[in-house]
Amino acid sequence: xxxFLIAExxxxxxxxxxxxxxxxxxxAEPIVAWLLNIMTLIAGAAVAVIPIIFFGxxxxxxxxxx
Numbered sequence: 001x002x003x004f005l006i007a008e009x010x011x012x013x014x015x016x017x018x019x020x021x022x023x024x025x026x027x028a029e030p031i032v033a034w035l036l037n038i039m040t041l042i043a044g045a046a047v048a049v050i051p052i053i054f055f056g057x058x059x060x061x062x063x064x065x066x
Contacts, residue, residue: 004050007054014046015044015046015047018043019040
């Protein structure tokens with residue numbers, strides 16, 4: 001659970017940082033604006049995929065001996 005919280009908080013932090021930077025500053029070079037947009041999309045995808053990876057994939061548990 002701690003790993004999930006760290007990963008999700010990091011992804012949300014990157015998303016907020018890159019997104020706010022992309023929205024508040026006008027890039028002089030088109031490649032910089034393009035890279036900021038791509039980084040925002042990747043961070044948003046990471047925020048969406050991390051819970052699926054942590055909770056959607058069932059763990060393989062050992063069989064109980066009876």
